């Protein structure tokens with residue numbers, strides 16, 4: 053629903069904002085200041101009220117002359133109907149004003165665009181000589197009467213400035229002849245505007261006389277510029293700068309015009325298409341609004357229309373599994389056996405992914421083992437992996453992370469191939485692994501299921517070829533295809549800032565072919581591909597589907613997991629700009645939200661050490677009494693701070709003050725007035741109304757006890773055993789623990805117990821499960837943790853985790 057600010061409405065109504073605010077208050081419409089917004093209904097209401105008032109004056113003869121001397125606002129005269137339409141798009145349409153004899157079909161923009169030479173930018177007054185003859189002074193035609201059953205006045209419609217006790221307008225039929233300029237306007241009918249122009253002509257008189265020299269000057273200045281384009285194209289939004297460029301105008305002119313219309317904008321500010329249309333019309337330009345430029349929709353992958361262009365592409369594989377089950381060893385084994393065997397030369401590079409060949413077919417492996425990378429990518433909506441290889445150590449069986457990996461792969465709809473590793477170990481028990489997996493729904497083929505399970509020894513490089521064969525087999529079933537002729541799109545696998553080369557990203561092309569010189573966007577970054585290097589350190593000029601390559605040419609380091617799309621350079625910049633603007637807006641919104649929550653939270657958590665109060669009472673005597681009593685409630689720890697006290701009803705100002713200061717309002721024998729009640733709908737303010745002073749004191753006392761600094765008691769969370777310690781030179785000692793009881797949380801305090809003696813009490817400074825930071829780890833799981841300012845941790849130490857919990861106290 054279109055809303056308008058008070059000052060805008062005031063301008064439309066040709067009255068001071070102050071006046072309007074007063075009027076609004078009279079009508080019980082809540083508006084605090086010039087910038088308060090008014091709904092359509094509210095505007096309609098105030099207009100209706102003003103109109104009624106005016107009608108009253110119309111009956112008084114002679115009032116015309118007493119109309120305030122303030123000159124009418126000429127903007128109102130020429131404000132195109134599009135503006136009004138924009139302001140009141142959903143209002144019940146008022147009964148139509150009497151149509152001139154030549155009714156014109158409803159146009160989107162009622163005021164025709166004026167040729168640029170018609171008027172100076174400063175004053176939108178149409179040249180006098182081109183205006184229709186005006187009736188003699190005092191015989192101005194009346195404003196067209198609204199039908200008796202009129203609904204609310206449409207927003208933006210001018211409030212009649214003078215009583216329409218004037219003769220009827222000259223027959224409109226004569227007018228088109230005299231209004232030649234309008235003929236230039238692409239045949240737009242303008243007849244219906246004539247009464248309006250006539251009416252306003254009179255009002256303009258004094259202003260014109262007064263301002264003529266200045267306007268002439270302005271007109272002279274502006275004349276040479278009046279050759280801007282007649283029709284411009286814009287999107288759903290446009291910045292002032294862009295619009296000015298399109299209109300071949302100075303941005304300052306546009307800003308000034310908008311200021312006149314009651315809108316304050318900056319050069320880089322976006323305005324919507326409606327506002328831009330109105331603005332452009334003011335300068336004699338027509339606007340064509342192009343359909344929404346939805347960047348993301350534009351970037352969405354279109355399905356291939358020509359199946360003949362689809363070519364088989366290598367599968368992209370991720371290796372997952374429980375810690376120490378051999379993921380890294382397997383990835384190394386594959387790389388060494390296949391890369392070294394098939395390609396001579398080239399030093400293998402760890403770029404985050406690599407390709408191997410098997411029977412002349414390529415397989416792409418994502419070189420970062422574990423499901424963190426996998427899930428991080430999925431979280432960003434990137435689906436890179438075609439097949440997941442689940443490594444399960446034959447001697448260890450299914451472990452918690454094995455289950456997690458299965459769940460992740462399933463959630464992503466990625467087929468799983470199981471590699472039963474460490475088959476070389478004497479204690480290897482593949483059947484136990486199969487049984488455990490079958491219980492999880494992964495039934496081996498030989499048992500009648502459809503999960504391929506390949507026994508391997510990553511360490512001994514055994515079963516690797518067979519595993520690759522299985523991967524190709526599954527890939528065949530998946531019929532992985534892509535169109536190499538398309539512009540590339542894919543995913544950023546890894547990214548970093550290289551000292552010599554700048555931002556470097558490893559990407560996997562998923563469709564199309566990426567070429568040196570291409571422009572691509574990835575999130576809010578864009579790159580002009582300067583160079584591409586493959587996993588063997590070779591420079592490539594192009595990379596087809598499923599190829600992992602390092603890309604140089606990013607302006608900044610893009611985020612891993614982000615998808616990229618090759619687009620035209622111009623579009624790339626636009627996309628990045630749009631995305632950045634969206635991101636900034638989201639961040640700003642999040643910040644604003646957080647601040648609000650912060651304040652609320654601070655009050656709730658009792659971080660504020662005094663209770664701010666606003667006290668209102670019916671008479672001075674009670675006010676003094678209640679304030680005195682409340683002030684006496686001050687204790688050592690918590691006090692009452694009466695930030696405002698007054699006699700009379702609780703007003704909107706009281707609410708705003710209380711809201712801003714987190715205060716509670718105490719009302720004694722008074723109630724909130726209309727505006728205050730409205731404000732209360734929006735502001736979270738606690739208003740307490742009393743008729744007995746004692747009750748007020750009692751409640752405040754209770755509130756104060758909530759604010760008292762609480763006492764704390766220890767709550768035991770859990771216990772863990774240190775099983776291994778690692779020393780990391782820059783970080784300190786990391787304790788590899790097993791949670792035996794309860795849980796460990798990141799914000800917990802910890803007691804280190806060695807041989808039954810507490811040797812340290814401190815805080816957990818870091819808590820990880822595998823490589824991920826976690827908030828808590830439960831009983832039966834392993835975790836890595838560090839203790840703040842304490843590195844003397846040893847294997848076998850016992851850790852006790854606890855938190856201090858607040859116990860609320862009360863005042864006596």
Ligand SMILES: Nc1nc2c(ncn2[C@@H]2O[C@H](COP(=O)(O)OP(=O)(O)OP(=O)(O)O)[C@@H](O)[C@H]2O)c(=O)[nH]1
Pocket residue numbers: 373374375376377378379380381382421422473474475476477508509510511512
């Ligand atoms: N005997 C034997 N040991 C293996 C085999 N594969 C891996 N290992 C050993 O198991 C240990 C863990 O192997 P990694 O490859 O580091 O295991 P991972 O799953 O990558 O471990 P994280 O990276 O810590 O998750 C290493 O000591 C390997 O040498 C295997 O096939 N046989």
